[in-house]
Amino acid sequence: xxxxxxxxxxxxxxxxxxxxxxxxxxxxxxxxxxxxxxxxxxxxxxxxxxxxxxxxxxxxxxxxxxxxxxxxxxxxxxxxxxxxxxxxxxxxxxxxxxxxxxxxxxxxxxxxxxxxxxxxxxxxxxxxxxxxxxxxxxxxxxxxxxxxxxxxxxxxxxxxxxxxxxxxxxxxxxxxxxxxxxxxxxxxxxxxxxxxxxxxxxxxxxxxxxxxxxxxxxxxxxxxxxxxxxxxxxxxxxxxxxxxxxxxxxxxxxxxx
Ligand code: NAD
Numbered sequence: 327x328x329x330x331x332x333x334x335x336x337x338x339x340x341x342x343x344x345x346x347x348x349x350x351x352x353x354x355x356x357x358x359x360x361x362x363x364x365x366x367x368x369x370x371x372x373x374x375x376x377x378x379x380x381x382x383x384x385x386x387x388x389x390x391x392x393x394x395x396x397x398x399x400x401x402x403x404x405x406x407x408x409x410x411x412x413x414x415x416x417x418x419x420x421x422x423x424x425x426x427x428x429x430x431x432x433x434x435x436x437x438x439x440x441x442x443x444x445x446x447x448x449x450x451x452x453x454x455x456x457x458x459x460x461x462x463x464x465x466x467x468x469x470x471x472x473x474x475x476x477x478x479x480x481x482x483x484x485x486x487x488x489x490x491x492x493x494x495x496x497x498x499x500x501x502x503x504x505x506x507x508x509x510x511x512x513x514x515x516x517x518x519x520x521x522x523x524x525x526x527x528x529x530x531x532x533x534x535x536x537x538x539x540x541x542x543x544x545x546x547x548x549x550x551x552x553x554x555x556x557x558x559x560x561x562x563x564x565x566x567x568x569x570x571x572x573x574x575x576x577x578x579x580x581x582x583x
Contacts, residue, residue, distance in 0.1 A: 330355040335359040335409070336351070336359070337361050339358075339362065342515060343511055344361075354559045407452065409562055410459070411461045456500060462488070469483075485505060486507075502569060506557050509578050510539055511551060511554065512550065544582070
């Protein structure tokens with residue numbers, strides 16, 4: 327399939343799942359806008375590499391997704407937004423009665439509020455273009471809970487709810503809004519936790535992955551950023567034109583348990 331001529335904005339895309347999704351969208355022919363809150367040479371180099379590899383236009387725009395105005399500016403600065411992937415997200419793990427207020431506020435701002443602001447700014451552009459795709463990166467934690475992740479679980483359930491509402495508001499237009507719910511994905515963030523966990527449990531790498539990290543993932547395998555990118559590309563295809571307001575789990579069976 328070809329996304330030639332479409333512009334995709336992927337929030338939080340200088341690493342991990344966001345970068346993986348931007349890569350697959352570029353491979354399918356979309357021009358891509360990468361984003362994070364930093365403004366380093368290496369951030370811009372990521373965009374140049376995608377442009378060189380796939381022959382599309384690619385650029386990096388700095389915007390802090392914890393700030394509503396910067397979320398809206400990202401969309402305005404991009405100038406076009408046919409595909410919006412709300413991916414930026416952070417995590418903090420703590421019992422709720424000890425949960426630091428600033429961590430709660432940051433998680434709700436980055437993982438949930440940012441998608442409100444970007445969606446509000448992008449919808450008029452999609453309507454003007456007569457086509458649009460909104461893909462929200464939720465989580466298995468948008469459908470189930472785990473202890474000590476109150477803010478993350480609340481934000482991810484929130485984004486699943488917002489996905490349904492936006493889908494209903496756009497149901498009679500050529501615009502869809504869906505959420506992808508990944509289980510554990512091997513991103514640099516997750517990879518970095520493996521050595522510490524090996525030491526903590528006195529286990530080898532494979533044992534830590536299967537018995538600790540993937541305890542709730544029946545496949546006992548990580549999902550990959552390429553698989554998530556492929557799912558996002560599918561949601562942008564004509565085959566998915568009537569798929570809206572739903573969740574697609576890429577979780578190795580987690581939510582079937
Ligand atoms: P990651 O840390 O590699 O990526 C997070 C991205 O968000 C980075 O590009 C980071 O720079 C960006 N970001 C963080 N704060 C930001 C801010 N204030 N403004 C703009 N950008 C910001 O992690 P990831 O695993 O790739 O996570 C991406 C998304 O996938 C998140 O929403 C996460 O909740 C979700 N997710 C991840 C997993 C997993 O196992 N890795 C599972 C389910 C859902």
